[in-house]
Amino acid sequence: MKKRYAVAFTGPSNSGKTTTIEKVARILMEDAKKVAIIKNDPKDKAVFDVEGKDSWKFFRTGAEVVVTSPSRTTLFSHRQKSLEEIVEMLGDFDYLLVEGLKTLPLPRIAIFRNSVDESYFYYSEAIAVDDSVEIDEYDIPPSIDLLDLNDTDRLVDWIKTHAKAV
Incomplete structure (x- = not known):
């Protein structure tokens, strides 16, 4: 069986999660990858x-x-449904992109516009922000990667490197 990978996106309402997932999915599919999406x-x-x-x-x-x-x-x-049940139902895919579901044990990108909610740091491996965020105002832990929300190619590279096999 081929390897399948998953990554999650989280963030407050209207932060850009859905738009980001749409862009990431399109880039992955241009690369002949099969993409599945779970929306919480x-x-x-x-x-x-x-x-x-x-x-x-x-x-x-x-x-x-x-x-x-x-x-x-x-x-x-x-x-x-559990993640395992959903993965089984989805069948054939290369990448699973999950919006929400903070409790799932998946590598997670937290998405923010205007301000950063530091409570997301606990369960995020990366944060993605745009120019509306004054990132220097926040104490980002060194274990969290900082990504540009508008650099979709870099987001996809991060996903390809950090996504979890499922």
């Missing part, structure tokens, strides 16, 4: 289906629901 919804506010549609009706029964079509397969689950 800690406040359970994401809406994935339209009220009244069949899949919405099925999910409201409490059952596990899979919707298949020629171009996609979607799982609607009432059960939280």
